[in-house]
Amino acid sequence: MTSEQRNTARVERHLYDVVVIGAGGAGLRAAIEARLAGKRTAIISKSLFGKAHTVMAEGGAAAAMGNVNSRDNWMVHFRDTMRGGKFLNNFRMAELHAKEAPERIWELETYGALFDRTKDGKISQRNFGGHEYPRLAHVGDRTGLELIRTLQQKIVSLQQEDFAETGNYDSRIRVFSETTITELLLDGDRVAGAFGYYRESGEFLLLEAPAVILATGGVGRSYKVTSNSWEYTGDGHALALRAGATLINMEFLQFHPTGMVWPPSVKGILVTESVRGDGGVLRNSEGKRFMFDYVPDVFRKQYADTEEEADRWYNDPDNNRRPPELLPRDEVARAINSEVKAGRGTKAGGVLLDVSTRMPAEQITKRLPSMYHQFKELADVDITKEAMEVGPTCHYVMGGVEVEPDSAAAMGTVLGLFAAGEVSGGMHGSNRLGGNSLSDLLVFGKRAGEHAAAYTETLDKKPKVSTKDVEAAVTTALAPLQRQSGENPYGLQQDLQAVMGDLVGIIRREGELADALKRLQELKLRVANVGATGGRRYNPGWHLALDLRNMLIVSECTAKAALEREESRGGHTREDFPQMNPQWRLVNLVCSLGEDGDVHLERKPLPRMRDELIRLFDRTELSKYLTEDEMGQFDQAEGVHIPGARTDAQSKTEAK
Amino acid sequence: MGTKRHFRVWRGDESGGDIQDYDVEVNEGEVVLDIIHRLQATQTPDLACRWNCKAGKCGSCSVEINGKPRLGCMTRMSTFEEDETVTITPLRTFPVIRDLVTDVSFNYEKARETPAFAPPAGVAPGQYRMQQIDVERSQEFRKCIECFLCQNTCHVVRDHEENKEAFSGPRYFIRAAELDMHPLDARDDRKQYAQASQGLGYCNITKCCTEVCPEHIKITDNAIIPMKERVVDRRYDPLVWLGRKIFRRDELESESMAPSVSTGVTGAGDATPFSSARLAEPPPVRDDGKMDVTEVTLPVQGGPSPFGDQEFPLPLDQISYHKPESRD
Amino acid sequence: MTTTATRPGVGPSGPQRSRAAITAKTLRTDRWWLAPLITFIGLGAWVTYATVRVFMHKWYFVEEFHYLTPFYSPCLTDRCVEGSSLFGTPLPSFWLIPEASFTLPFLLLFRLTCYYYRKAYYRAFWLSPPACAVPDGHEKYSGETRFPLIFQNAHRYAFYAAMIISLINTWDAIIAFRSGDGGFGFGLGNVILVGNVVMLWAYTLSCHSCRHITGGRLKHFSKHPVRYRVWTFVSKLNVRHMQLAWITLGTLALTDFYVMALSAGWFSDLRFIG
Numbered sequence A: 001m002t003s004e005q006r007n008t009a010r011v012e013r014h015l016y017d018v019v020v021i022g023a024g025g026a027g028l029r030a031a032i033e034a035r036l037a038g039k040r041t042a043i044i045s046k047s048l049f050g051k052a053h054t055v056m057a058e059g060g061a062a063a064a065m066g067n068v069n070s071r072d073n074w075m076v077h078f079r080d081t082m083r084g085g086k087f088l089n090n091f092r093m094a095e096l097h098a099k100e101a102p103e104r105i106w107e108l109e110t111y112g113a114l115f116d117r118t119k120d121g122k123i124s125q126r127n128f129g130g131h132e133y134p135r136l137a138h139v140g141d142r143t144g145l146e147l148i149r150t151l152q153q154k155i156v157s158l159q160q161e162d163f164a165e166t167g168n169y170d171s172r173i174r175v176f177s178e179t180t181i182t183e184l185l186l187d188g189d190r191v192a193g194a195f196g197y198y199r200e201s202g203e204f205l206l207l208e209a210p211a212v213i214l215a216t217g218g219v220g221r222s223y224k225v226t227s228n229s230w231e232y233t234g235d236g237h238a239l240a241l242r243a244g245a246t247l248i249n250m251e252f253l254q255f256h257p258t259g260m261v262w263p264p265s266v267k268g269i270l271v272t273e274s275v276r277g278d279g280g281v282l283r284n285s286e287g288k289r290f291m292f293d294y295v296p297d298v299f300r301k302q303y304a305d306t307e308e309e310a311d312r313w314y315n316d317p318d319n320n321r322r323p324p325e326l327l328p329r330d331e332v333a334r335a336i337n338s339e340v341k342a343g344r345g346t347k348a349g350g351v352l353l354d355v356s357t358r359m360p361a362e363q364i365t366k367r368l369p370s371m372y373h374q375f376k377e378l379a380d381v382d383i384t385k386e387a388m389e390v391g392p393t394c395h396y397v398m399g400g401v402e403v404e405p406d407s408a409a410a411m412g413t414v415l416g417l418f419a420a421g422e423v424s425g426g427m428h429g430s431n432r433l434g435g436n437s438l439s440d441l442l443v444f445g446k447r448a449g450e451h452a453a454a455y456t457e458t459l460d461k462k463p464k465v466s467t468k469d470v471e472a473a474v475t476t477a478l479a480p481l482q483r484q485s486g487e488n489p490y491g492l493q494q495d496l497q498a499v500m501g502d503l504v505g506i507i508r509r510e511g512e513l514a515d516a517l518k519r520l521q522e523l524k525l526r527v528a529n530v531g532a533t534g535g536r537r538y539n540p541g542w543h544l545a546l547d548l549r550n551m552l553i554v555s556e557c558t559a560k561a562a563l564e565r566e567e568s569r570g571g572h573t574r575e576d577f578p579q580m581n582p583q584w585r586l587v588n589l590v591c592s593l594g595e596d597g598d599v600h601l602e603r604k605p606l607p608r609m610r611d612e613l614i615r616l617f618d619r620t621e622l623s624k625y626l627t628e629d630e631m632g633q634f635d636q637a638e639g640v641h642i643p644g645a646r647t648d649a650q651s652k653t654e655a656k
Numbered sequence B: 001m002g003t004k005r006h007f008r009v010w011r012g013d014e015s016g017g018d019i020q021d022y023d024v025e026v027n028e029g030e031v032v033l034d035i036i037h038r039l040q041a042t043q044t045p046d047l048a049c050r051w052n053c054k055a056g057k058c059g060s061c062s063v064e065i066n067g068k069p070r071l072g073c074m075t076r077m078s079t080f081e082e083d084e085t086v087t088i089t090p091l092r093t094f095p096v097i098r099d100l101v102t103d104v105s106f107n108y109e110k111a112r113e114t115p116a117f118a119p120p121a122g123v124a125p126g127q128y129r130m131q132q133i134d135v136e137r138s139q140e141f142r143k144c145i146e147c148f149l150c151q152n153t154c155h156v157v158r159d160h161e162e163n164k165e166a167f168s169g170p171r172y173f174i175r176a177a178e179l180d181m182h183p184l185d186a187r188d189d190r191k192q193y194a195q196a197s198q199g200l201g202y203c204n205i206t207k208c209c210t211e212v213c214p215e216h217i218k219i220t221d222n223a224i225i226p227m228k229e230r231v232v233d234r235r236y237d238p239l240v241w242l243g244r245k246i247f248r249r250d251e252l253e254s255e256s257m258a259p260s261v262s263t264g265v266t267g268a269g270d271a272t273p274f275s276s277a278r279l280a281e282p283p284p285v286r287d288d289g290k291m292d293v294t295e296v297t298l299p300v301q302g303g304p305s306p307f308g309d310q311e312f313p314l315p316l317d318q319i320s321y322h323k324p325e326s327r328d
Numbered sequence C: 001m002t003t004t005a006t007r008p009g010v011g012p013s014g015p016q017r018s019r020a021a022i023t024a025k026t027l028r029t030d031r032w033w034l035a036p037l038i039t040f041i042g043l044g045a046w047v048t049y050a051t052v053r054v055f056m057h058k059w060y061f062v063e064e065f066h067y068l069t070p071f072y073s074p075c076l077t078d079r080c081v082e083g084s085s086l087f088g089t090p091l092p093s094f095w096l097i098p099e100a101s102f103t104l105p106f107l108l109l110f111r112l113t114c115y116y117y118r119k120a121y122y123r124a125f126w127l128s129p130p131a132c133a134v135p136d137g138h139e140k141y142s143g144e145t146r147f148p149l150i151f152q153n154a155h156r157y158a159f160y161a162a163m164i165i166s167l168i169n170t171w172d173a174i175i176a177f178r179s180g181d182g183g184f185g186f187g188l189g190n191v192i193l194v195g196n197v198v199m200l201w202a203y204t205l206s207c208h209s210c211r212h213i214t215g216g217r218l219k220h221f222s223k224h225p226v227r228y229r230v231w232t233f234v235s236k237l238n239v240r241h242m243q244l245a246w247i248t249l250g251t252l253a254l255t256d257f258y259v260m261a262l263s264a265g266w267f268s269d270l271r272f273i274g
């Protein structure tokens, strides 16, 4: 017998109090908290420790610390977040996030983080789209790296404390890196453990734990062009669904307007917004600055309609209107998309973003050093001489596991499951503001860790894993290897990406969505027959074959929800329903998985914002989003105030 | 549009392997990692390799390309001649797992041994004040993406496996330097630590680490040499040495490790006492009263060995038990 | 932590884990041997030249213009030519004793323990390693952890000495501005001497120890603004330390050769004034 066959049914068993799936910002923060609450904690990650997706975040982490502009406070941040999400956010999450983000950032400093500083030695904060004041704590353009490294080092420091006490680094918190969880195991409706395999050896492991925290990030790998890595196959989303939890807002995906599209190797990698802020213009293949044709009516007043005026804005923003290149992310993404669909794109399917003809070379290298290097090193393109080819890239999923805002506990039928970070939904509504994700990870990561620890205390009996479930999990996991001649997973993934990218992309149409659903069904059958050649040791083909299942479920949720929501809002644009509809603002679309393995969609009313929070907004602004009924309620609530709070109009006048 | 080019890729695992030849299509603007991906998608679906970001930010895709330690995602194909054969091999310094994937746990172990940041006593979160010029030096080192190329290149361990025990490597020298230069770090024994426990003295400043660092961190000039100089301050300066002898000050003893605590935002975790570890539990018995299948089908009776997958009898050179010799 | 402790053969000491079996010692395809070879030839040639010159005991001084080669400064033996010694002649004339017996050992020590030269000769002479990712030429390696290499840490003291010697060299260059009749004079020799001294200063100040002493050892730059500026300046020089190390070898040899040539009468100094 070869060692591979012999190992087939071997399962390593571990006992923990809290298992955190995901070693990004959210997962690590949750694990720190669970360990500090005295729980034996395991952290699982598909890649090596410290390499999760969070390392890629550049801009910064939003927190209303008021270091640069003292007028900033949580209420302003809350307002910006709600506005960004087009009022579809779970208000309670947005509130907690705005309130607690500063503490969470300061906490990082006690773990050893070194943010860029202001003159008086505080954490420096930078401006970012959608944030009224400079608010993003940052370290150059590698804030995510700083965040994850800091948390990673804090975990190490906790392990050192444990080592000092027990003589074993792993005694209370242990990192299982390069380990994939494929199944959550339940005891009735309680979480009992997680089942997975070591990528390295292909051996199985079973982590028995009464509480599991999902922090697995997003789903971007289902798209052809994405800024996301191979890890983002929606595992957490799918695990939650299969365990009986629900997903919300899955129709909302953020497409960043400017990802690199050429050369193919760098497809999807971000080109920061500051390229446009600093004078970069978008042109189609005919050389036309097309953004002027795409200014929506609501924005007409703020945006220039001639090139001359737009060009004057860079030097004299007070007397001129902004160039249309600086429209919000979703508008620009849609415009680029239309140009390309109309056949005016480049060969590689993008448009040209040009700074080379707009600024002298020295100025470009000085103002955009990291972009200059990114293009030079990754693409061998000199942006001082050539235009960049860019196009929309799938960047972030707003939707995710529906959670109870205070505790981050998953809703649905399951107990003991928590979710934080990109995998959770609700916080960002229909569109996420830049910088809000990193702070979201910390705030809700901590909350999830804390509540998971508290939850384990409430149990008087440890939930038990049933052997039948483990056996089933083993069979499922090994199935692709048993079909050595089955379909090639890479080809399947490409087909899935094509379906999602072409039919459930930025601009959606009813016919295409229906078509997509049909094709997803076909893909489902093919995925059931996917095969993997080779053995179990570090076999990427096998790993992908297992991930496909998750990508498919999540894609189905997205497609179904996109078909259902007949309006355009934030990260969801329907060509056939181009307007935002206040009636739809009242509704969250909730996905769950039926017995039959099919995705079910349900409408669920959005929780109503507390009166004192809604009073933070102007009546005129609210009237754009709320229905007549709601406005009536708003008028009744007159008089409820948070002490010291100013409405938007007040703070604008004060600012002058 | 693409042209076929010749590649050689090391395939195998710890039991052996060799360099195999492939002809792969190469398109304009591609990097070596793209070629590996194309190989996976077309010829060898099970070719193992690590990657994440494809943008030089995560440090996963470290391999050796034509003998040079590089990031696969940052090595453009256009840097090679059209007819040049490109050889891709795994990192040499670390044990191989399979194909291009190596076991880099050496680095994580060294990371664990390096004392963590010690927060200053009595400074509350939010009260940290640091000047930009004071944090800049440490910030350079925090750019590290942990690709471990420097660790792999450093001849101290690359060519002398036996030094792994005593030598932490450049990545952890910059970590020690980062903390030593951190304006608010409360420990002042980092240099002694670097010398005594990290093996700073093994480094002969031949600068290969700096040469390969994809983040262009000046590892040798800005971290190792300053640390060596700081050690000189303390250790080889006869005046200081004398002073220490006379006044009996030795700072290595100040091992401060106060347990971390956290104040909850909700109080939900407050009431939970420390449940230091879960007690051992017996293997599960199924509803039908039988033992678990996973235990039964094992080649070894009695469940999985805590030492992993062992063949019995154990090979002699792996037994640490020595039979006492009888004295008669 | 790809591996967990409960499985066999993990960690650095794991018995079963082995490196990838790659037979080639290095797979580098570029000319990696070129740089060490050049260093080897360059340093080798210079050392040969310097040794020969130091034990020549002649042609080191041009009395007319007071040009003294740095290899003989300060001149301290009985043999010293009239006017060339500034600090008296306490040493006897014996062929093994160089004229500059008090400075040469320190200069040698300074350059031998210099962080740059260490890199250069460890690579080119000791082959440890000859180039990156090319195997070390030695079975065993303990770096600078024990005798004798632990004395590399004495660089700091050599640096202090080098500062003093640089001052002496500066003085040599200053008093060389004279004409044959004892008044002010200025010739090509002065340009060479001054050029050499400037480069020597640049090299000495760009030293890593200097960078450390002036500011590198501080934890809070913000509390020492002046030292921070000095450190910034030294750091800028320090980036060029390697170049300066080679340039000064060049200028030293050139100065010495020029003085030798004048002194031996091979050609005469190009005078601008006097």
Ligand SMILES: Cc1cc2nc3c(=O)[nH]c(=O)nc-3n(C[C@H](O)[C@H](O)[C@H](O)COP(=O)(O)OP(=O)(O)OC[C@H]3O[C@@H](n4cnc5c(N)ncnc54)[C@H](O)[C@@H]3O)c2cc1C
Pocket (backbone or CB within 6 Å): A021, A022, A023, A024, A025, A026, A027, A044, A045, A046, A047, A051, A052, A053, A054, A055, A056, A057, A058, A059, A060, A061, A062, A144, A179, A180, A181, A182, A196, A215, A216, A217, A218, A227, A228, A231, A235, A236, A270, A395, A396, A420, A421, A422, A423, A434, A435, A436, A437, A438, A439, A441
């Ligand atoms: C290019 C880029 C730039 C960005 N810039 C910003 C920015 O400037 N500001 C901002 O706020 N946000 C930014 N974001 C968004 C932000 O980085 C992410 O949303 C955030 O990092 C997600 O963190 P997370 O902790 O939820 O998950 P991640 O950091 O993605 O971690 C997911 C973890 O889960 C693990 N995992 C997944 N599936 C499994 C499984 N089945 N089994 C075991 N482990 C599993 C993975 O291995 C990984 O460790 C950016 C994103 C990208 C791609």
Ligand code: SF4
Pocket (backbone or CB within 6 Å): B150, B153, B154, B155, B156, B169, B170, B202, B203, B204, B205, B206, B207, B208, B209, B210, B220, B224
């Ligand atoms: S400079 Fe030191 S640490 Fe860096 S590679 Fe050389 S010997 Fe190793």
Ligand code: SF4
Pocket (backbone or CB within 6 Å): B059, B143, B144, B145, B146, B147, B148, B149, B150, B151, B170, B171, B174, B209, B212, B213, B214, B215, B216, B217, B219
């Ligand atoms: S110091 Fe540089 S080479 Fe070393 S691990 Fe960090 S980024 Fe990689």
Ligand code: FES
Pocket (backbone or CB within 6 Å): B050, B051, B052, B053, B054, B055, B056, B057, B058, B059, B060, B061, B062, B071, B072, B073, B074
């Ligand atoms: S894949 Fe992240 S560094 Fe290459």
Ligand code: FES
Pocket (backbone or CB within 6 Å): C110, C113, C114, C115, C116, C117, C155, C159, C203, C204, C206, C207, C208, C209, C210, C241
């Ligand atoms: S002289 Fe080179 S480092 Fe000091």
